[in-house]
Amino acid sequence: xxxxxxxxxxxxxxxxxxxxxxxxxxxxxxxxxxxxxxxxxxxxxxxxxxxxxxxxxxxxxxxxxxxxxxxxxxxxxxxxxxxxxxxxxxxxxxxxxxxxxxxxxxxxxxxxxxxxxxxxxxxxxxxxxxxxxxxxxxxx
Numbered sequence: 001x002x003x004x005x006x007x008x009x010x011x012x013x014x015x016x017x018x019x020x021x022x023x024x025x026x027x028x029x030x031x032x033x034x035x036x037x038x039x040x041x042x043x044x045x046x047x048x049x050x051x052x053x054x055x056x057x058x059x060x061x062x063x064x065x066x067x068x069x070x071x072x073x074x075x076x077x078x079x080x081x082x083x084x085x086x087x088x089x090x091x092x093x094x095x096x097x098x099x100x101x102x103x104x105x106x107x108x109x110x111x112x113x114x115x116x117x118x119x120x121x122x123x124x125x126x127x128x129x130x131x132x133x134x135x136x137x138x139x140x
Contacts, residue, residue, distance in 0.1 A: 001023045001026075008118065008121075009116060010117040010119065011115075012027060012040075012114070012115040012116070013113070013114060014113030015109060016110060018109045020040075020088070020104070020108075020115075022106060024075070024115065024117070025084055025086050027117065028084045028117070031119070033084065033117070034078070034084075034120065034123040035122050036119050037074075037075070037076050037077070037117070038073070038076070038115055039116050040072075040073035040115030040116065041071070042069075042073075042109060042111070042112045042113035043068070044068055044069075044070045044092065044109055045068065045107065045108050045110040046107055047092060047104070047107040048062070048064075049061070049102035049103060049104060050105060052103065057133030064100065066094070067110045068092040069092065070092060073088060073104070074089050075088035077120065078125065078126050078137060079125050079126065085126060089101065089104055090102070090107065124138070125137075
């Protein structure tokens, strides 16, 4: 993992074997980020995606074996229980050009990962919305 800061942006290069969310969380912690937005592309493996089922208020999880293109990664940075929290979604494509997507628990870089963190200047906390069952942004 390598990164370079340019004012309110952090350019991130993840390499083979780096875990996406774990690596980006470490960068956010090291730079005292309390809000921000992340986008990225690359090639990944060991993927776990989720789909939130509102009726059961729980995630349905699915693992994807093999290598996939990371077509799109979108995430935000906030604080949950005073800790850096990255909420991420990913769109992935396989060798047959089939596309899948959902909430990204994590994935490992298989070839390359290029990400941009847009640093926020405010603190965004998450609190549980009991009607939905998720910790959502608390914007006052």
